[in-house]
Amino acid sequence: xxxxxxxxxxxxxxxxxxxFLKFCSLMAGVxxxxxxxxxxxxxxxxxxxxxxxxxxxxxxxxGNSEALLRASRPTVAELxxxxxxxxxxxxxxxxxxxxxxxxxxxxxEKGGYILVVEGSIPTxxxxxxxxxxxxxxxxxxxxAAANSVAVIAAGACAAFxxxxxxxxxxxxxxxxxxxxxxxxVLNLPGCPLNPVNLTATVVHFLTFGELPAxxxxxxxxxAYGARIHDNCPRRGHFDAGEFVRAWDDEGxxxxxxLYKMGCKGPVTFHNxxxxxxxxxxxxxxxxxxxxxxxxxxDFWDLGLYNQxxxxxxAPPSTYAPVQPPTQHIDPAAAGLIGAAARLVVxxxxxxxxxxxxxPDQPEGSDNAPAEKG
Amino acid sequence: MARIAIDPITRIxxxxxIEVQVDGGAVSDAWASATMFRGVETILxxxxxxxxxxxxxxxxxxxxxxHAFTSVRAVENALGITVPNNARILRNIIxxxxxxxxxxxxxxxxxxxxxVDIVSALDADPAATSDLAQAISDWPKSSTDYFTAVKAKLKxxxxxxQLGPFANAYWGHAAYKxxxxxxxxxxxxxxxxxxxxxxxxxxxxLLGSKNPHLQTYLVGGMATPIDPTSQAAINADTIxxxxxxxxxxxxxxxxxYLQDLLAIAPFYLDWAGIGAGVGNYLAYGEYPDKDGVxxxxxxxxxxxxxxxxxxxxxxxxxxxxxxxxxxYADEKKGLHPWQGETTPKFTGPQPPYDFLNVDGKYTWMKxxxxxxxxxxxxxxxxxxxxxxxxxxxxxxxxxxxxxxxGAGPEALFSTLGRTAARCIETVLLANKLDEWVNELAANIxxxxxxxxxxxxxxxxxWPAEAEGYGYIEAPRGALGHWIRIKDKKIENYQAxxxxxxxxxxxxxxxxxxxxEAALVGTPIADEKKPLEVLRTIHSFDPCIxxxxxxxxxxxxxxxxxxxxxxxxxxxxxxxxxxxx
Numbered sequence: 001x002x003x004x005x006x007x008x009x010x011x012x013x014x015x016x017x018x019x020f021l022k023f024c025s026l027m028a029g030v031x032x033x034x035x036x037x038x039x040x041x042x043x044x045x046x047x048x049x050x051x052x053x054x055x056x057x058x059x060x061x062x063g064n065s066e067a068l069l070r071a072s073r074p075t076v077a078e079l080x081x082x083x084x085x086x087x088x089x090x091x092x093x094x095x096x097x098x099x100x101x102x103x104x105x106x107x108x109e110k111g112g113y114i115l116v117v118e119g120s121i122p123t124x125x126x127x128x129x130x131x132x133x134x135x136x137x138x139x140x141x142x143x144a145a146a147n148s149v150a151v152i153a154a155g156a157c158a159a160f161x162x163x164x165x166x167x168x169x170x171x172x173x174x175x176x177x178x179x180x181x182x183x184x185v186l187n188l189p190g191c192p193l194n195p196v197n198l199t200a201t202v203v204h205f206l207t208f209g210e211l212p213a214x215x216x217x218x219x220x221x222x223a224y225g226a227r228i229h230d231n232c233p234r235r236g237h238f239d240a241g242e243f244v245r246a247w248d249d250e251g252x253x254x255x256x257x258l259y260k261m262g263c264k265g266p267v268t269f270h271n272x273x274x275x276x277x278x279x280x281x282x283x284x285x286x287x288x289x290x291x292x293x294x295x296x297x298d299f300w301d302l303g304l305y306n307q308x309x310x311x312x313x314a315p316p317s318t319y320a321p322v323q324p325p326t327q328h329i330d331p332a333a334a335g336l337i338g339a340a341a342r343l344v345v346x347x348x349x350x351x352x353x354x355x356x357x358x359p360d361q362p363e364g365s366d367n368a369p370a371e372k373g
Numbered sequence: 374m375a376r377i378a379i380d381p382i383t384r385i386x387x388x389x390x391i392e393v394q395v396d397g398g399a400v401s402d403a404w405a406s407a408t409m410f411r412g413v414e415t416i417l418x419x420x421x422x423x424x425x426x427x428x429x430x431x432x433x434x435x436x437x438x439x440h441a442f443t444s445v446r447a448v449e450n451a452l453g454i455t456v457p458n459n460a461r462i463l464r465n466i467i468x469x470x471x472x473x474x475x476x477x478x479x480x481x482x483x484x485x486x487x488x489v490d491i492v493s494a495l496d497a498d499p500a501a502t503s504d505l506a507q508a509i510s511d512w513p514k515s516s517t518d519y520f521t522a523v524k525a526k527l528k529x530x531x532x533x534x535q536l537g538p539f540a541n542a543y544w545g546h547a548a549y550k551x552x553x554x555x556x557x558x559x560x561x562x563x564x565x566x567x568x569x570x571x572x573x574x575x576x577x578x579l580l581g582s583k584n585p586h587l588q589t590y591l592v593g594g595m596a597t598p599i600d601p602t603s604q605a606a607i608n609a610d611t612i613x614x615x616x617x618x619x620x621x622x623x624x625x626x627x628x629x630y631l632q633d634l635l636a637i638a639p640f641y642l643d644w645a646g647i648g649a650g651v652g653n654y655l656a657y658g659e660y661p662d663k664d665g666v667x668x669x670x671x672x673x674x675x676x677x678x679x680x681x682x683x684x685x686x687x688x689x690x691x692x693x694x695x696x697x698x699x700x701y702a703d704e705k706k707g708l709h710p711w712q713g714e715t716t717p718k719f720t721g722p723q724p725p726y727d728f729l730n731v732d733g734k735y736t737w738m739k740x741x742x743x744x745x746x747x748x749x750x751x752x753x754x755x756x757x758x759x760x761x762x763x764x765x766x767x768x769x770x771x772x773x774x775x776x777x778x779g780a781g782p783e784a785l786f787s788t789l790g791r792t793a794a795r796c797i798e799t800v801l802l803a804n805k806l807d808e809w810v811n812e813l814a815a816n817i818x819x820x821x822x823x824x825x826x827x828x829x830x831x832x833x834x835w836p837a838e839a840e841g842y843g844y845i846e847a848p849r850g851a852l853g854h855w856i857r858i859k860d861k862k863i864e865n866y867q868a869x870x871x872x873x874x875x876x877x878x879x880x881x882x883x884x885x886x887x888x889e890a891a892l893v894g895t896p897i898a899d900e901k902k903p904l905e906v907l908r909t910i911h912s913f914d915p916c917i918x919x920x921x922x923x924x925x926x927x928x929x930x931x932x933x934x935x936x937x938x939x940x941x942x943x944x945x946x947x948x949x950x951x952x953x
Binding site for chain 2: 061076168281286
C-alpha cells in the first residue's frame with residue numbers, strides 16, 4: 001500500500017474524479033504550461049507514491065507554515081494526508097523531543113525526500129543563535145540536505161536571508177543557497193510565500209521529475225517570471241496618470257494606481273495578480289496597499305513608502321491613447337494627466353515617462369515622501 | 374529521579390526546549406529555554422516609523438496582525454493621532470477573527486493530540502460515534518456514514534505505512550482517557566477544522582489583502598478604503614461576505630469547538646487540579662468601543678484572589694536577565710524596558726549539547742516581572758480579570774462552562790482551566806464579530822466612509838521628537854510596543870510580548886516563570902514519553918519567536934530614555950475598571 005497513488009489518495013478523501021481533473025488542469029494553469037499537459041500531471045499523480053517531505057524551521061516566524069495551512073489547491077489536509085508524506089514539521093507533527101528527532105533521522109536515512117527550509121540560518125558564534133535538540137541550525141541543515149533530492153527555500157528568509165539578515169545582521173543569518181551548494185535549491189520567496197506556488201512546484205517536480213525552470217535568483221519562472229506591474233489590474237490607471245495621491249482619497253477608493261504611495265509593483269517579479277492569496281480572495285494592491293516587493297532580495301531596505309526607481313527600466317516605446325481630462329478627474333491631477341498625455345508622442349514619451357517619476361514634478365497635493373531611502 | 378529534556382517542543386510556534394527533573398513520578402523542577410534569536414529590533418533603528426508595523430508583524434507569522442496593530446497604535450500614540458471610527462471597527466474585526474481562527478487551530482491542531490489518541494480511533498464504532506456526536510450537538514456532520522468514511526480514511530492512511538506527521542507520537546499512552554468513539558469524533562473535527570480555518574480567515578484577505586501577514590495597516594488608519602459605489606473598496610458585497618464567514622465561524626465554534634471541549638473535559642477533570650503555575654494574571658484589555666471602553670477589561674490579579682483586580686501601572690514592569698543570555702551591569706535587579714541594557718551574550722553549552730546549565734543562564738527569553746511578580750498572560754488571564762471585574766458576558770459564559778463541568782472557579786487555575794478559558798473567549802468573540810460588522814455597515818449607511826486620518830502622514834508635520842506606546846491583547850496575551858521617534862526616524866523600539874511573560878526563566882530572586890511553575894507537580898507516568906509535560910506547555914499556546922527579540926544588540930542607546938511618569942500605559946485607549 002506504500003505506493004498508493006495520489007489519485008487513489010485524493011479519491012479516498014472524497015474528491016471526485018472530476019475534482020481531480022479540475023485540480024490537474026488548475027495546476028497546469030498555475031505552472032504556465034499548456035492545458036494539454038494536464039493529462040501528464042494526471043498520469044504522474046496517479047502513479048507516484050506520496051513524496052516524503054522534511055520541513056525544517058530555523059530563524060522563522062512560522063508564516064510560511066501558516067501559509068501552507070491556507071493552501072486550497074489542494075487543501076492542506078489533502079497535501080499533508082494524501083499528496084505528500086510530511087515526515088517532519090515541528091509546527092504540525094504529533095511527536096515531540098527525541099521521538100520527533102528519531103522520525104526525522106529515519107526519513108533522512110531512507111532518502112528520496114524533498115527538503116523544505118523555512119527561516120534563515122544563523123552562522124555567527126558557532127550557531128548558538130538557533131539550536132534544536134541541542135544541535136545548531138547549520139549542522140541540522142547540512143545533515144538533512146545531504147540525502148535530499150532537492151531543497152526548497154520557503155519564504156523570504158530562507159530564500160534570501162530576509163529580516164534576520166538585514167543590516168546589521170547580528171546573528172550572521174544566511175540563506176539556504178549560501179549554505180547548500182551541492183543540491184538543487186529552489187527559492188520561493190514572499191513574505192510569506194503563496195502556497196499555490198509551493199503546490200505547483202511540488203506537482204511540477206512529481207510530473208517532470210525535475211525542478212521547474214528558474215531565474216538567476218533560483219526562483220521558478222512560472223511564478224516569478226513576470227513583473228507585478230506588467231500584470232497589474234491597475235496598470236491602466238498608471239498609464240493614464242491616475243494615481244492615488246493620499247490614503248483614502250477618491251482615487252484610492254476608486255482603485256487607481258498606488259505607485260505614488262510607494263507601490264513596488266514595477267520592481268517586483270511575482271505572480272500575485274494572477275493567483276492572489278487565500279483561495280484567490282485578494283492581494284495587496286487589490287486591497288488598497290502597495291506591493292512591498294517581498295519576493296525580491298533586500299526588499300526591507302527599499303522603504304515601504306518610497307517610490308520605486310523606475311529609471312532603471314526602459315519605458316515602453318508606445319502607449320495607448322489617453323483620454324483627455326474630463327470633469328470627473330480631480331483638477332489637482334490635471335498637470336499629471338498632461339504629463340501622461342505627452343507619453344503618446346513616440347520618443348519624447350520616454351523622457352516624459354522618466355519625468356513622471358521625478359519628485360519635482362508639479363503634482364498638486366501629492367504628499368508621499370519622494371526621497372529615496 | 375531523572376532529568377528529561379524535551380527539545381523540540383513541537384506543535385507550537387518557535388523553538389522551545391523544556392528540561393524537567395522527575396522525582397517519584399512527578400515533576401519536581403522545570404526550566405524553559407527559548408533556543409532561537411534574531412535581533413529584529415536593531416533593524417528598526419533609523420527607519421521610517423510608518424513602516425515599523427510591517428517589520429514587527431514578522432515577529433510572528435502565527436500571531437500575524439497583532440504586532441502590526443500594536444505598532445501602528447504605538448506610533449499613533451506618539452504622534453497624537455486618533456484613527457477614524459471605521460478604522461477602529463475594522464481593526465476590531467480583523468483582530469477578532471484572528472482570535473477565533475487562531476484559538477480553533479490551537480485547540481484542534483496544536484493541543485488536541487495531547488488528549489486525543491488517533492490510533493484508538495481505529496477501534497471506534499461509527500454508529501456509536503454518531504450517537505455521541507448527535508447527543509452533544511446538532512452539527513450536521515454526524516451520521517454513521519460520515520464517521521464510517523472518516524474511519525476508513527484513517528485506516529487507509531495508517532495502512533499506507535507513511536504516517537507522516539503522526540509518526541512516533543505517544544499513541545497508546547496510559548494518560549489518554551477518551552473512549553475510541555470520542556477519539557474518532559475528534560479526528561473528524563481535526564480534519565474539518567483544517568478546512569474551516571482556511572475559509573473563515575478569508576475575512577483577513579477581504580479587509581487586508583492576505584493572511585498571514587496582512588498588508589493593510591497604516592499609521593492613522595487602514596489602507597483598504599470604503600466606498601459603496603466602488604468595486605475596489607469595502608462595499609455591500611464585502612459586508613455580505615464578512616457576515617457569511619462569521620456565521621461559518623460562529624457555527625463551528627458553538628456547535629463543534631465548545632461542544633468538543635465540554636465532551637472531552639469530563640474525562641480529564643484531574644487536570645483541573647494540575648498546572649496552576651504562578652497564580653498571578655495580567656491583562657492589558659482589548660476591543661475598544663466608540664467611547665474607548667474595552668470589551669475585555671484591563672488589570673491584574675495576584676495569588677488567585679478573584680476578589681481584587683489591581684489597576685495597571687506599566688512603570689512597575691521590569692525585566693530580569695539573571696538567567697537569560699544577556700548582560701546587565703547589575704544582574705541582581707530588573708530594569709524597566711526603557712532602561713534595559715540588552716547586550717546579548719551566549720554563555721550556554723556549545724552545540725551539540727545534551728543538557729543546559731540551568732544554574733547559570735539558560736534561555737534567550739528575559740524574565741519580565743510586574744512589581745517583582747511573575748505574571749501569566751493569555752486567555753485565562755483575560756477571562757479571570759474580566760470575571761473578577763464583573764464583565765457580564767464573561768461571567769455568564771464562564772459560569773455556564775463551570776456548571777456543565779460541575780466545577781467551581783478554582784478549577785480555572787489549572788491546565789484544563791487555561792484550555793477552557795481559551796474556548797470561552799472564542800465563543801464570546803465569535804458573537805461579537807457580527808455585531809462589529811453591523812456597526813461598520815451602520816456607519817457606512819450613515820455616510821461615514823473614512824478609514825484614514827492623514828494630517829500626520831507627512832513626516833514634515835511631526836515634532837522633532839516623540840515617544841509613545843501601543844498595546845493589545847494578542848491571542849496569547851498582553852502585548853506592548855514602545856517607540857521613540859527622533860528626526861522622523863525610529864530612535865528606539867521595544868516590545869514586551871506574551872510569551873516573554875509566560876516563558877520567562879527565573880529572575881534574580883530565583884522565582885520561576887509561569888511555564889516552569891506550572892510544570893512542578895505534574896505527574897509523569899512514563900519518563901520516556903512525557904505526554905503530561907506537553908499538555909501543560911501547550912495549554913499556554915507558546916509562541917516563541919515573538920518573545921525573543923527584546924533587544925538592542927548595540928546595547929547602549931536605550932539607557933537614556935526617560936518618560937513622563939504620567940505617560941503610563943493606562944492612558945488614552947484604556948478606561949480602567951475601578952478597584953473592587
